[in-house]
Amino acid sequence: MVLKFYGHPFSTCSLRVATILKEYNVPFELIVVDVSKGAHKAPDYLKIQPFGQVPYIDDDGFILYESRAIGRYIAAKHRASGPALLPDVNTETQKYAKFEQAASVEAWNFDFYASKAAAELIFKPMRGLTPDEARAKELLESLENNLDVYDKILASQKYVAGDDITLADLFHISYGNLLHSAKHINLEDTKRPNVARWWKDITSRPSWQAVKGGVSSSA
């Protein structure tokens, strides 16, 4: 049975999962959850994803939510047929640990600021609400400070977990792209040459290129 992907074509978390599915060429059927109509809060939906959030997958009956958990599951399950985006916890324990370190940095030092800034500056206006400009400014400042640290880290290694690309790099793309395209941050700033190099590298991957305009069912 083909993997069922319950998501939304333009949602950042759906884009995150779709990118990873593409890395492994995993066929999937996108079933659109119409969040604008509150489909994600319907009782039937909450039975499966109790927080009323998108996306989730149904892989031949195995249900999983949380985009970064789905990403790890896909990378683990399909490791034989794609890039080694998730180091092996048993045979390369230190590499695995560095990946989880980078993934934790993505969560707490990047995403928490990036996603909340996007919520203020991009999603609120889309819903006809007024952004809290002061809060957005604070969030972007923290993000900028951390991107300066990223530049130092990426001066001595190609990717955020070391010299090989991992899921941790890919996790950044959807919110990074949202803020960068709207010019709230500049990930190609020449003052941060290593971040610029890294950003161009990861966003040029065919997986992201295939989904960045919106997710659709794979061929």
Added chain:
Amino acid sequence: MVLKLHGFAVSTCTLRVATVLKELNVPFEFVPVDITKGEQKVPQHVKIQPFGQIPYIEDDDGFILYESRAICRYIAAKYRSNVSGPALLPDLSTEMEKYAKFEQAASVEAWNFDFYASNATLELIFKSIYGGGVTDEVRAKEYLESLEKNLDVYDKILSSHRYLAGDDITLADIFHIPYARHLHTRKYINLEDANRPNLTRWWKDITSRPSWQSVQGGVTSFP
């Protein structure tokens, strides 16, 4: 050389790592970093932890790692054979779906619990203890409201299995303890609310473990 844990004795993230070191019976030397004096921002520390944060570990072979939840996963993997019983970190090669459910629960801890709990703790508790400004009461109230909604969901989830990732305890349950403890003991949230019997059962269970009991007053070297 014994594993060195560099952190602050009562810091939530340091406590998170210490709990898991105790769970896996891993001896360690505690090396204090005085965050009240800004020691985590000195050049020597920033060379190792470039974000100027704590904790980090230096394992017995010199391997350096930061980010408490990464450290916990590393410890649970490397020292797996120290203890019997279900693995705190399911093995993705032999129990892939269990591993995936663990990562789902860990992601829930990060985005649906910690974000609200850590920010509420900062506003309501840390600002007055450590300085850093006036409590933003409006924001704190928002965080607590979101947290309460999510705790209601936790109660539903925990009605059909014992722990967040299934019927076996995992790191995902333990990750919650330090911030949850702060908010619960100061009565900003009630994790033993009779209206949430499953959450109550879970909270009492995980906080009664000898690992947490032995570090909750502050981390020291072990043994």
